[in-house]
Amino acid sequence: MTRPATENVYIERQDYPFCPGCGHGLILNALGSALAKLNLPPKDVAIVTDIGCVGLSDAQLKVHSFHGLHGRSVAYASGLKLAQADLHVIVLMGDGGTGIGAGHILAAARRNMDISVLVFNNFNFGMTGGEHSATTFNTAMTTTTPTGNPEMPFDIAATVTANGASFVARKPSTDRDLFDVVAQAIATPGFSLVDIWELCTAYFVPANQFTGRMFREYAERSGMQMDILTDKRRATLGAYMQQLIETAPPRAQSIPLPISFRHSLKTRRGLITAGSAGGKVKSAVGLLARAAIMSGLAVNQKDDYPVTIKSGHSVSTLILDPQPILYNGVAQPDAVLLLTAAGLQRIGAQLASWPQDVQVYAETSLTLPPTKARVKRFDSRNLSRELGKENIALAVVASVLLEQAYFPLKALKTVIVKRMKVEYREQALAAVESVAEQSIFEQ
Amino acid sequence: MSETGLSTLEFLDGNDAIMRAALDAGCTFFAGYPITPATSLLLAAIRDMPSVGGIAVQTEDEIAGISMCIAASMTGRKTMTATSGPGLSLYSENIGLAIMAEVPLIIVDSQRMGPATGGATTQGEGDIQFARWGSSGGYPLIVLAPRDLKSSYELTLHAFNLAERYRTPVLLLTSKELSLTRQSADTSRWQRPELINRKQFAGSLEEFLPYRVDDGEEVPAFLPFGAEAQVRFTTSIHGDEGIITNDIVKRRRKLEHLANKISWDKPGVSLYAADLYSEADTLIISYGLAAQASVDAARQLRGYGFRVSSLVLYTLWPVPEGIISEVLGEHKNIVVPEHNNGQYLRELERLSFEQNRFVAVQSFDGSLISPAEIIQAVSEEPPLLLGAAND
Numbered sequence: 001m002t003r004p005a006t007e008n009v010y011i012e013r014q015d016y017p018f019c020p021g022c023g024h025g026l027i028l029n030a031l032g033s034a035l036a037k038l039n040l041p042p043k044d045v046a047i048v049t050d051i052g053c054v055g056l057s058d059a060q061l062k063v064h065s066f067h068g069l070h071g072r073s074v075a076y077a078s079g080l081k082l083a084q085a086d087l088h089v090i091v092l093m094g095d096g097g098t099g100i101g102a103g104h105i106l107a108a109a110r111r112n113m114d115i116s117v118l119v120f121n122n123f124n125f126g127m128t129g130g131e132h133s134a135t136t137f138n139t140a141m142t143t144t145t146p147t148g149n150p151e152m153p154f155d156i157a158a159t160v161t162a163n164g165a166s167f168v169a170r171k172p173s174t175d176r177d178l179f180d181v182v183a184q185a186i187a188t189p190g191f192s193l194v195d196i197w198e199l200c201t202a203y204f205v206p207a208n209q210f211t212g213r214m215f216r217e218y219a220e221r222s223g224m225q226m227d228i229l230t231d232k233r234r235a236t237l238g239a240y241m242q243q244l245i246e247t248a249p250p251r252a253q254s255i256p257l258p259i260s261f262r263h264s265l266k267t268r269r270g271l272i273t274a275g276s277a278g279g280k281v282k283s284a285v286g287l288l289a290r291a292a293i294m295s296g297l298a299v300n301q302k303d304d305y306p307v308t309i310k311s312g313h314s315v316s317t318l319i320l321d322p323q324p325i326l327y328n329g330v331a332q333p334d335a336v337l338l339l340t341a342a343g344l345q346r347i348g349a350q351l352a353s354w355p356q357d358v359q360v361y362a363e364t365s366l367t368l369p370p371t372k373a374r375v376k377r378f379d380s381r382n383l384s385r386e387l388g389k390e391n392i393a394l395a396v397v398a399s400v401l402l403e404q405a406y407f408p409l410k411a412l413k414t415v416i417v418k419r420m421k422v423e424y425r426e427q428a429l430a431a432v433e434s435v436a437e438q439s440i441f442e443q
Numbered sequence: 444m445s446e447t448g449l450s451t452l453e454f455l456d457g458n459d460a461i462m463r464a465a466l467d468a469g470c471t472f473f474a475g476y477p478i479t480p481a482t483s484l485l486l487a488a489i490r491d492m493p494s495v496g497g498i499a500v501q502t503e504d505e506i507a508g509i510s511m512c513i514a515a516s517m518t519g520r521k522t523m524t525a526t527s528g529p530g531l532s533l534y535s536e537n538i539g540l541a542i543m544a545e546v547p548l549i550i551v552d553s554q555r556m557g558p559a560t561g562g563a564t565t566q567g568e569g570d571i572q573f574a575r576w577g578s579s580g581g582y583p584l585i586v587l588a589p590r591d592l593k594s595s596y597e598l599t600l601h602a603f604n605l606a607e608r609y610r611t612p613v614l615l616l617t618s619k620e621l622s623l624t625r626q627s628a629d630t631s632r633w634q635r636p637e638l639i640n641r642k643q644f645a646g647s648l649e650e651f652l653p654y655r656v657d658d659g660e661e662v663p664a665f666l667p668f669g670a671e672a673q674v675r676f677t678t679s680i681h682g683d684e685g686i687i688t689n690d691i692v693k694r695r696r697k698l699e700h701l702a703n704k705i706s707w708d709k710p711g712v713s714l715y716a717a718d719l720y721s722e723a724d725t726l727i728i729s730y731g732l733a734a735q736a737s738v739d740a741a742r743q744l745r746g747y748g749f750r751v752s753s754l755v756l757y758t759l760w761p762v763p764e765g766i767i768s769e770v771l772g773e774h775k776n777i778v779v780p781e782h783n784n785g786q787y788l789r790e791l792e793r794l795s796f797e798q799n800r801f802v803a804v805q806s807f808d809g810s811l812i813s814p815a816e817i818i819q820a821v822s823e824e825p826p827l828l829l830g831a832a833n834d
Contacts, residue, residue, distance in 0.1 A: 046668050048514075058675065059686045064668045066514065067677040067687075069536055075507040079514030082498050083472055084669045087518075104510075107503035241498050248493035251466065254630070258450035286454075289625065293452050299627040301454075302620070307479070307563055326591075326739040328624065329811040 010035045010042060012062045018053060021205070023173035023198020024120055028057055031090070031118065033179035034186055035063075040088055048077040050093035050101070052127045054120040057092050071101030074108050077115045085238055088186060091117040096125050098156050099134030109160040109191045111237035116185045117193040119156060122200035130203030137218055141207040153222055157195040161230045166190030168229040172215045173198035181228070190236050260414065261295040263407040268321040270330035271400070274343030275393055277305060277314045281339065284393035285316035288401065290415045292320050295407035300328045304346070313346035320406055335404060336373070337396050338362040339380065361400055364442065378440040383431075390424070391431035398432045399440045409436055451631035457595045457621035458525075460628075461551060462487040464599030465523050468638060470549070471497035472522040474511035476504055476530060479563040480619040481553040484525035505530035509537040509550070516546050517676055519667035521603055525551035528570055529560060531577065538612055539578035540678045542701060545654070545662060547606035547641055549599070554618040556809055565809040566620045568731045568782035574614045575760040582698075583705040585609070585712065586760035588616040590734035592628045595621065597636070598757055601714060604639040609705055610662040616759065618782070620732050620811070641665045648672040654697070655683035661704055706761050713763035716755040719770065723750035725821055726774035728767070728791060730756040733780040733804075733812050740817035751821060762790045771799055778820050780804040780812045 011032040016025040035045060045063035049055045051070035058065035064087075068076045077089045098105060098119055108115060124142050125131040132142040134154035141148060157170045167188035169181050173196050185192035197215050199205050219226050271288075275281040282303050289299045300319040306312040317330050332354060338344050344366050351360070351371040358373040363380045378399070383392045402409055409432065416428050462484055465473075473488035475481070488499035498515070502508040505526055512522040526534065531552045541548050556562035557569045574586045585605050589595040595617060602613040644651050644664035651672035654663045663683075668674050675685030682693035707713045718741065719726075729737035734755045741753040754770050756763060771777065771791070775798050779788045785803050792801060802820045806812045 042673070043669065043671050055679075056687075058677070062673060064674045065676065065685075066517070066668070067675075067679060068510070068513075069540055069678055072506060072510045072537070075502070075510035076514040078500075078507070079472075079474065079511030080518060080668055082500065082511065083515035083520050083522075084518035084667070087669055103503050104507055107507065241493075244493040245496050251491060251494040254453050254455075254463075256450045256630075257452045257454065257627075259452065286625070289627075290454050293454055293627045297627070299454065299625075301625045303623070304564070325626065326742075327736040327811070327814050328620075328626075329736075329813050331813065 010045070010062050011060060013060050016060060017056050019202050021199060021201035022053070022126075023122060023196070024053060024057070026173040027118060027120055027178070027196055027198065028060060030173075030179040030182050034183035037179065037183045038187055044086055044088055046080055046087045046089050048073045048080065048089060048091045050091070050097035052094040052096050052125065054092050054094045071097050071099075072104065073097060074101055074104040074115070074117060078104075078108055078111070078113045081113060081115050082238060082241060085242070089115045090186060091115060093117065093119055094126070095119060095121040095123060095133040095135040098154065102134070102154070105156070105160060105193070106163055109163040109165040109193075112164055112166060112190045112234055114190055114236045114238050116188070118182065118185075119193065119195045120198060121195055122198045122204055124200055124204045126200045126202055130200070130207065137222055140204075142203070155222070155224050157193065157229050158224065160191065160193050164191070164234070165193055165230060166233060167192035167231050170195040170197070170219070170224065170226050170229065172196070172212060174212050184231075188231070190233065257290055257293045259294060259296045261408050261411040263292070263295040263297050263320075263322065264405055265297065265320060265322045268319060268323070269335070269404070269406065270333040271318040271320070271335045271337065272315065272330070272333045272347060273318070273337040273339070273393070273397065274313065274315045274347045275339030276342040277308070277310050277312055279314060279339060280390055280393045281314040281316050284397045285318050287394065287412060287415050287419070288397050289318055290419060291411035292407060294414065295411050297322060297407070298325045300325050302328065313342040315343060315346050333358060335400055336360045337400055338366055339393060339396060341366060344368070361396065361441070377442045379442070383440060387431040387434060388427055391427055394428055395431045395435050395440060399435045402436060402439075403441070451629050453628055453630050454625055455592065455628065456483070456623055456625045457589065457592060457617055458483040458487065458553070458623070460592045460595035461599045461615065461617065462491065464596045465549070465603070466491060466495055467635065468521060468600050468603035470521045470523050470603065471495060472512060472515040472520045473497070473524065474500040474502050474515070475508040475524045475526060476502055478527045478530050480555055480622040481525040481527050481530070481551060483622070484551060484553075505533040506537065509534045509548075512548055513537060513541055513546050516548050517668050517674070519665070521547070521607070523549040523551065525553065527553050527555050528557045528573075531570060531573065535577045538584065539580060541612040542578065542580075542582045542584055543678055543680075544676055545610040546612065547610055548612040549602050549606055549615060550612055551615045551617060553622040554616060556807070562809060564619060566618060566732070566782060566811065567807065567809065568616070568618050568733070569784070569786065569807060570616060571759060571783060571786040574616055582701045583761055584612050584614065585705060585758070586614045586616060587714065587757055588731045588759050589621065589757070590731055590755065591621070592626055593633055594757060596633045598714070600636055600638070601711070604636060605711060607641040608639050608661070608711065609709070610641060610665070611705060616731065618732055644672075652683040653685040654681060656700060661709070707758070707763045707765060712758060712761060713765060714757035715763055715766055716757070717766060717770065718753040719773070720745070720750050720752045723752045724775040725750070725778065726752040726754060726770055726776070727778045727780070727817065727821070728754045728756065728770075729780050730759060730787065731782065733782055736812050736814045736817055737780055740814035740821070743814055744818060744821060749821065759787065762794075764794060767791065767794050771795055774799070776800050776802060776821070778802045778804060778817060780817055782812065783807050
């Protein structure tokens, strides 16, 4: 196979700054020939270089170049390609970069990011002094494995093959058809990687009496396949993103809350509603909050729940204020809605400190600690039976609104009609109307 | 009510306001990793970006998140990422890269209790010094801190403008309380500053050098990856060509440019709200969430007949030294409420005059500093000296 001789379209200078006998120059020449074979406009090619000797490559090139942090080259390449789909993005990274940046390579393969990765794999860190890398063969000698490498080498080609890559090959840098395989990789729509084995004449060669003839022997010994490992096609992440854009609805517009009702408050009120995860506490208080806004009040809703979301407490603190709210702490609430044992457990310790002007609405089965606060009771089993389990919180919130008369119940009903999903709306309205007809609180 | 008489009242949280501003600023790229309390920004980006022709990616980790944003920014897009303290730690190296390579980028840090994993859903504003000094080399970037929904929206727009104008990462320091608390807001009162876009290279393509700063200009003119001219980008110390260099003159010129291009007296950089009361001897200086209690306390104190001034800082870095020096010179007692162990107090003390006595009001256990605590600090006679309090 004849290599196209038009490297200079893509390669600025061939006075490479690498050691005599180093494979890096061979790979850069192959890259230049591959780009020439594909006849890509230089302005459409972006090279991303990782850290290490390979990172010196960008100064040799005539295409766009991006030299970033160690191990992150594949992440930068992914960002470039997603943001500018017309670019052919090619990563040049050493074996060191594949170790520190393994997660990014895996993710790019799984996403089928349409980028090409050329691994300049010389089995050790050349720039920092011959330390072992992720791809150093087992038992090989390096400056950090003076008695032989105890680790197994990272089979980067097999790994990305197993994780969704589109085109994967492993080639010695000395193969005359390397440029052709690199061209295949670049031409592949989707994630491609060529693991290119080469000599580090500064360290790995002298430390292991290593020669280019030993590549295939080492591959066999390490159970690694040479040449093309996979060549298949599937959708890329870029294509998926493009489809999302093409099928996206127009940007969502916020639906304002018109002031349609009047509130009765002269001063700020604080309400704490304490229940259990899954008990629709946040939603019910959120409906009350919107109704308050529609009644001309300033509102602030703070939710407290454990990171597990579906178990434990769910506590919502609501501030209603006829004036704008600056500080939004609630040292002492005016009304406390205790729905469940989990809710009581979360805020129960504060009960003892609350004076008589705090009104507590507590589920009838809850055993409250001693408190001076006034307490009214309701039976959530009745509510569950009559209105549905998912409407208990809303029923209690609506009942407290009726009791406290912050603003008309109609405001809450309006919010339910305008804001709730149709499948929940009827039941929710029925619950509110039911508690308006007959108080839920025990006399 | 808006001027048209239609209601513009909404019910939303701080992260909603930030994402709305990002879209209004023309942001079309977001990449990030889930973390409380910043996750809702990722979710909003995933939901909204396709509608504006944008891209949103949930990445494999925070490092990939900021890496993708940096690269996307160099194609000409406005980009944003969001995280909390643990993720900001992982951003550190790339923040340095974004400073070195002069990348416009918005980083939202929704702070929570630290150190380390700390309290995922617990309030904290302890990343103040970290935001400024969290990357190697110590070169400046811009850090803004909103205190409510309005400033969350407005400062996000300013953040994009500053990032574009000065080709720099801009950190937006919000916090759990502001990110996740839903509040009523009249969004028609939110100010929309005129949008600024980065200066594009307009010369002949053969003459393009990616890091050349022309005479009288603040930053290098930009061409995106994909332009007709070759674009070079590098994290290494470089000259105008964007190639690593050992030339001491080129190195010094680059680093002096980085050190000088961002300072408090550059246009648009120092953002604050000064509410100064003539002949007051007491001043409350605040930022972030503590500003809400501070403004509340100042208002109450004036109601009681006290003469109290308030300075709310929106720009934390570079320290707005002009206004701070001015107000420190005009007041004696300086009350400094912070949701950390006094991270900004040290900046104020650095600028202080002999007459200034500082009173620190601090909370770092997740509880909010209340107006009552600030009022107590103000009205204590003689004012509590910070030095005395620490003995």
